[in-house]
Amino acid sequence: MEATIATENKEGETWSGGGKKPLGSSYGKMMMWFFIMSDALTFSAFLGAYGLMRFKFIDSWPIADEVFTHVPFLHGHFPMYYVAFMTFILIFSSVTMVLAVDAGHQMKKAKVTLYMLLTIIGGLIFLGSQAWEWKNFIGGTYGSLILQDGKVVQFVDASGHQVALEDFVTKSAANERVAHTKSNGLWYVQDAGALPPFTTSEVIESFKNSPNISLRTEEVDLATKHKIILSREDANKFLSKATGVVKGANLKINEYGNTLFADFFFFITGFHGFHVFSGILINIIIFFNVIIGTYERRGHYEMVEKVGLYWHFVDLVWVFVFTFFYLV
Amino acid sequence: MAHDQEHEHESHVGLIWKVFGALSLITIVEVILGILKPKGLHLTIFLGTSLLNWIFLILTLVKAYGIAWYFMHLKQEKSGLRRAIVWTTVFLICYLATLLLIEGGYIGDVMSNYTKWSY
Numbered sequence: 001m002e003a004t005i006a007t008e009n010k011e012g013e014t015w016s017g018g019g020k021k022p023l024g025s026s027y028g029k030m031m032m033w034f035f036i037m038s039d040a041l042t043f044s045a046f047l048g049a050y051g052l053m054r055f056k057f058i059d060s061w062p063i064a065d066e067v068f069t070h071v072p073f074l075h076g077h078f079p080m081y082y083v084a085f086m087t088f089i090l091i092f093s094s095v096t097m098v099l100a101v102d103a104g105h106q107m108k109k110a111k112v113t114l115y116m117l118l119t120i121i122g123g124l125i126f127l128g129s130q131a132w133e134w135k136n137f138i139g140g141t142y143g144s145l146i147l148q149d150g151k152v153v154q155f156v157d158a159s160g161h162q163v164a165l166e167d168f169v170t171k172s173a174a175n176e177r178v179a180h181t182k183s184n185g186l187w188y189v190q191d192a193g194a195l196p197p198f199t200t201s202e203v204i205e206s207f208k209n210s211p212n213i214s215l216r217t218e219e220v221d222l223a224t225k226h227k228i229i230l231s232r233e234d235a236n237k238f239l240s241k242a243t244g245v246v247k248g249a250n251l252k253i254n255e256y257g258n259t260l261f262a263d264f265f266f267f268i269t270g271f272h273g274f275h276v277f278s279g280i281l282i283n284i285i286i287f288f289n290v291i292i293g294t295y296e297r298r299g300h301y302e303m304v305e306k307v308g309l310y311w312h313f314v315d316l317v318w319v320f321v322f323t324f325f326y327l328v
Numbered sequence: 329m330a331h332d333q334e335h336e337h338e339s340h341v342g343l344i345w346k347v348f349g350a351l352s353l354i355t356i357v358e359v360i361l362g363i364l365k366p367k368g369l370h371l372t373i374f375l376g377t378s379l380l381n382w383i384f385l386i387l388t389l390v391k392a393y394g395i396a397w398y399f400m401h402l403k404q405e406k407s408g409l410r411r412a413i414v415w416t417t418v419f420l421i422c423y424l425a426t427l428l429l430i431e432g433g434y435i436g437d438v439m440s441n442y443t444k445w446s447y
Contacts, residue, residue, distance in 0.1 A: 309400055
C-alpha cells in the first residue's frame with residue numbers, strides 16, 4: 001500500500017482525479033468514455049441525416065460502387081477495393097494499438113514504443129489514402145452534363161458502362177475558352193473553378209455523331225436497381241435542357257448525381273478524417289511520453305489505454321461509415 | 329518498480345490476433361458481397377430494405393461488437409459501466425435512426441410525385 005500512496009503524489013498524476021474509482025474506472029478513463037459516447041451520438045446524427053436524405057432521394061441516389069472505383073497505379077474499374085484496403089489498414093492500426101495497451105499492462109516499454117509507432121504509421125497511411133480518395137472524387141472520373149433543373153445526365157456505352165467525355169467528344173477549335181485570370185481581365189473577377197474540359201455544345205454535337213453512346217439519367221429503376229438509360233429521342237429532349245458540363249464534384253455540383261451525396265461525403269469522411277488526424281497527433285504525444293519514460297516513472301501505462309480507447313473509437317466509426325457510404 | 333508486480337494482467341495477444349482475423353474476414357465477406365451484389369439478396373426487399381443491406385448491417389454490428397468488446401476492453405469492465413455505456417448509446421442511436429429514416433422515407437414518398445423525369 002505504501003507504494004500506491006507514494007505514486008499518487010508523483011509527477012503526472014494531474015489527470016488521475018485522485019484515488020476514487022467508481023465502477024472500477026479511473027477519472028480519466030471514465031471521461032474518455034463519456035466523450036466517446038457524445039462523439040458517437042454526433043456521428044450517428046450525421047449518418048442519420050445522410051440516411052434521411054438517402055431515403056428522401058431513394059429513386060435517384062448515386063450508386064457508390066460506380067463512384068469509388070480507383071486503385072493507385074492501375075487503370076480500370078475496381079469498385080471498393082481501395083476502401084476495403086483503407087478499412088483493413090485502420091483495423092490493423094487498431095490491433096497494434098491494443099497490442100501497445102497489452103504490452104503497457106506488462107510494463108514492456110520497448111514493445112509499447114514499437115506498437116505505438118506502428119499505430120501512428122497506420123493512421124498516416126489511412127489519412128493519405130483518404131486524401132487520395134478525395135482527390136479522385138473532386139477531380140472526377142467521367143464527366144457529365146447538368147440540366148437546367150440541376151439534374152445530371154451521364155454517358156454510357158452499349159454495355160451500360162459509363163464513358164468518359166474524353167473518349168467520344170471532339171473539341172472544336174472555334175469555341176476555345178480561355179480561363180479568366182486576375183491578370184488578364186477585371187482583377188476582382190475570376191472563374192469559380194477549373195474550366196470543364198469541353199463546352200456543352202461540343203458534348204451535344206459529339207453525342208449526335210456517336211450512335212453507340214447512350215444517355216443515362218439519375219433515376220434508379222427500383223426493380224433492377226440500375227440507373228435508367230434513355231432512348232435516343234428522349235436523350236435529345238434531355239440534351240436540349242443541358243446548361244453545362246460537370247467534371248468532378250464539390251459542394252455545389254457533382255458529376256455523379258445528387259449534390260447532397262458529395263456534401264455528405266465531404267462532411268462525414270472529412271469529420272472522420274479530422275478525428276484520425278487528431279488521433280495521430282495525440283498518439284504522437286503519447287509515443288514521445290513513452291520514449292522519455294513518463295509512464296515508466298508513473299508506474300502504469302493507463303494513458304496509452306485512454307488514447308487507445310479514442311483510437312479504437314475512430315476505427316469503430318469508420319466501420320459504420322464504410323457500411324453506410326460504400327456498401328449499403 | 330516493485331509495485332507493478334501485483335497487477336493481474338496476463339497477455340491477451342493470442343485473443344487480439346483472433347479478433348483481428350475475424351474482423352478482417354467479415355470485411356472481406358462484405359466487400360465480396362458488395363462487388364457481386366447477388367441478385368437474390370440485392371433485389372429482395374425485407375422490412376424496408378434489401379436482404380443484402382440487412383446482411384451488411386448485421387455484419388457491421390458484429391464488427392462493432394468485436395472492436396468494442398475486445399479492443400476497447402468493454403469485456404473487462406464492470407458490468408455497471410458496460411451497461412451505462414452500451415445501453416444508453418445503443419438506445420439513443422436506434423431512436424434517432426428510426427425517426428430519421430421513417431421521416432426520410434415519408435418525404436421521399438411525397439416528393440416523388442413532384443419530381444419530373446421526362447421533358
